[in-house]
Amino acid sequence: MSAIRVRNLSKSFKRPIRTSGLRGAIQDLLHRRYEEKKAVDDLSFDIPQGEIVGYLGPNGAGKSTSIKMLVGILVPTSGDVTINGLVPYRNRAATARGIGVVFGQRSQLWWDIPVSETFQLMKYMYKIPDNRYKRNIELFADVLGIQEFMHVAVRQLSLGQRMRADLCAALLHNPSIVFLDEPTIGLDVVVKKKIREFLLEVNAEYKTTILLTTHDMQDVEKLCSRIILINNGTKAFDGPLERMKTEFGAGETLSVQVEGAVENWDGLRLLGVGDYRYDPESSTLTVRYDKRESNPAQLLSWIMGRASVVDFTVKPPEVEDIIRAMYTNPARPVLQEVL
Amino acid sequence: MHTVKLYGRFLIVYMRSQLEYRFSFFGDVFVNMLTFVSLYLGFWVLFQTFPSMDGWGFWEVLFLNNLNLMTYATCSMFLWGPMIQLENTVRTGEFDNFLVRPYPPLLILVFRQFGHTFIGHLIVSSCVLALCTYQLSIQWTVGNALFLLFCLIGGILIQGAIMIAAASSAFWVIRSKAVLEMSIYTVRSFINYPISIYVQSIQLLLTFLIPYAIVNYYPASLFFGKEERSALFYFFPVISVAVGALLFLLACKIFSRGVARYDSSGS
Amino acid sequence: MRLYCQIMLNAVQSGTTYRFHTFITTANRLVALLVQFFLWTALYAGASALSVPITQVSLDEMITYAVFSTMISMIVANENIETLSQKIQTGNIVTYLIRPIGLFRSLLFETLGTKAFAALFEIIPILVVGYLFFSPAELPLSHLLRFLIALFNGFMVYFLLTFLVGMSSFWYLRIFHLSFVLTHLINFFSGIVIPIWFFPKALYAVTSWLPFDLIYYHPLAILLGKADESQNLFAFAKGAAWIAVLAAASAIAWMAAKRKVVVQGG
Secondary structure, X not given: OOOEEEEEEEEEEEEEOOOXXXXXXXXXXXXXXXXXXXXXXXXXXXXXOOOEEEEEOOOOOOHHHHHHHHHOOOOOOEEEEEEOOEOOOOOHHHHHHHEEEEEOOOOOOOOOOEHHHHHHHHHHHOOOOHHHHHHHHHHHHXXXXXXXXXXXXHHHOOHHHHHHHHHHHHHOOOOOEEEEEOOXXXXXXXXXXXXXXXXXXXXXXXXOEEEEEOOOHHHHHHHOOEEEEEEOOEEEEEEEHHHHHHHHOOEEXXXXXXXXXXXXXXXXXXXXXXXXXXXXXXXXXXXXXXXXXXXXXXXXHXXXXXXXXXXXXXXXXXXXXXXXXXXXXXXXXXXXHHO | OHHHHHHHHHHHHHHXXXXXXXXXXXXXXXXXXHHHHHHXXXXXXXXXXXXXXXXXXXXXXXXXXXXXXXHHHHHHHHHHHHHHXXXXXXXXXXXXXXXXXXXXXXXXXXXXXXXXHHXXXXXXXXXXXXXXXXXXXXXXXXXXXXXXXXXXXHHHHHHHHHHHHHHHHHHOOOOHHHHHHHHHHHHHHHHHOOHHHOOHHHHHHHHHHOOHHHOOHHHHHHHOOOOOOOHHHHHHHHHHHHHHHHHHHHHHHHHHHHHHOOOOOOO | OHHHHHHHHHHHHHHHHOHHHHHHHHHHHHHHHHHHHHXXXXXXXXXHXXXXXXXXXXXXXXXXXXXXXXXXXXXXXXXXXXXXXXXXXXXXXXHHHHOOOOHHHHHHHHHHHHHHHHHHHHHHHHHHHHHHHHOOOOOOHHHHHHHHHHHXXXXXXXXXXXXXXXXXXXXOOOHHXXXXXXXXXXXXXXXXXXXXXXXXXXHHHHHHHOOHHHOOHHHHHHHOOOOOHHHHHHHHHHHHHHHHHHHHHHHHHHHHHHHHHHHHOO
16 A cells, blocks of 8 residues: 555636726626636546655745645545555645644744744644654754754744744654655755755654655755656646656757857757857856757867867756756657657 | 643643743733723722613623623633634635544644733632622522533533634635624624623523623622522523534534634635 | 825825725724614613713713714725835835925825825715714804814824824834833824813823824814813814924934935945
8 A cells, every 4th residue: 555645636726707997897896707727637646654755846846735635634536546555635634643634834833832842832732752852853863963052932033943843843753655846945055965864864764755845956865766746736847866867868058168269159050050159257168958959069169269269068968957847848859769 | 632732731741931031921911801990990980880781780780790701711712812813814824724523623723822911801800709698698509509500611612612613604704803703703792791682682692692781790690689589590501511512512503613614715 | 296196196095995994994983883772872861860960071072072083084085004104014114215305294294195185085985974864963053174184184193293203213122112102192182082072180280281182072072162262272272283293203203214225224
């Protein structure tokens, strides 16, 4: 039995149509019209226990909406979802016992009391046995370094400290599934690293399933073995991270440092490259190209013919670029496969 | 019950941490006491000139207000904060947090906070009760004490029910805070005075539609024998608690209905 | 001058977006008026039943008092404490440091603009409702000029008081403490519900030194023809004095606040 099971999940919202102008306002008052907006459309996937999945997609793609259906906040318009065998929106309390949720900007903690007291209250609320509680607190202290602010009231914590505390709170009762919505947003590099280490540690020790929503590509690289990409409410990609890179990672970047001023580089267009930028301050020309279409050696020799080259680098695609390409032009890679 | 003990633990910790900020804590409490001092002083001034308020004397009117104050403060200690913030909580989507816990969301809302500022109200009302006892020579027989206790319980339940039901409008309308504030401030201001001064329709509204009158007017008038101390005196406290419990359950039901409709539109 | 007019116009326009809020406030005021109507009726009935004469003012006059008190409330009341404390808490107040006109004048004209809006949409309905349902007494129009001066005094006193309380947000976080205290001082000492005629001697003495009765009691007394010339003179003098004092305090507060912001960076 998989931890998360989703079948043909759909969610539509009815939004009132706002007609502009005074006459429109009166019309709306008398006769309310609604439009149906399909936020999630026929989503299906299975996530087995212990997997760390990157749940990606542009803003407004239906990520948050689908996650909210998974944790029981929203009721689906159609389709099925089970979490640990339970239907979440019908068994909220029972489902809640088995999951942990961290919504990036909003804290789950008691606001006015010290962190340690919040953990004690959660221990009592989730009925966590003493030895397990102690072991978890030790683990959290070890990896996340929370002991430095255990006695501070939650409302006085910095964002990084609060995120760490929220993570601990979500994992204190050893849930089998954890939903993380932008857990590293707004945090500094050191804290982000700690959090990633922490998540890997928890996953290794307890086989916790992690569904992670993020825009931070480092998170994706370091943590996720599988990627599910949501675009326009549907699943655009579902597979291992590596496959995503090989299938869609055809975009490379050539950075050339030149000497002497050049008027324009529009000749590059004739070579089939549309995306290039020249920075006069650093005298660097940055060229993005599809390696299936353009040859970097050809590009470089053309450039050398027009300017004096000081240095150059060729960079493989960033995960961010891959995903951006998938957001904007998902059909293209598939076409290439066919050809 | 487990949930009660959980909240009890929170309260202990909360009060301990609040008392660390001694100045603001006592400031909060003191300032809230001022509300009633100005109201009661106002009554005092009126009664210097006017002999009676529809047959009610100064101390009787104070007793009447006190019932309102005591029940409102007790219920507000637990409910006021989350209910006032509900409009915002629902609008920003913060309400999501309260749906992923192993307890019903209304309970979680209550559990996270405590309105310590209302302690000031309770101090004032206790003092006023003592003063009224002295000035009106009230005998606290078992019968009287039980009467008052039950009416207070009923009153607390009714105040709570109105608070929850009005706040629940957050799941249906945008400006729910206004609905709530009208209910707990504007409409409730009617019962600062004995409702016999109002026209029949208002009295009916306050008895059967938004039953604030059951909180203070009927108990007080029965207590002082404004109406015949008939069998009603013995039945009323039970009616009060029964109506209160019923309305409270109804309000919770309305709240759950609202939750079912929650769209979580905050991104 | 054009700048000030523009500010007022902006306030009037934004008034339309606060439509719902003003609707609620008006509804609240109407309810309060209704309650007062029944209250005074009952009090006077009780007095006449027990043959106690009320010499200071008649029931009809009290009802007129209540209706016009509500009207004054619409003209005088403002939300500046909240506005100011929010601007200070968020740090937006710094924009006033670099504007060509100061915070004080800006706020004053914004308030006047909002009140002009109120005059149209709130006061007229109240007066209509008041006259239809409560039949208040007739008013001697000869006192209109004095009434307007007193009204202006009251408006300025309240504006200055709220400005000062709002300013204290720079130093004191729990602004609602001070706001509460002000509200209750006004509720009791201004004559908003209970006119000063009913106050016992000792309280009367206290009230005459405080500025609060300038906001409601004095204009209403003029309106009902119950203020003689000596009382008027005293009130106008007191008004001038208090406005001067409060204005000076406001200026000092603003200077101190500016220094605090510049030094500490808000």
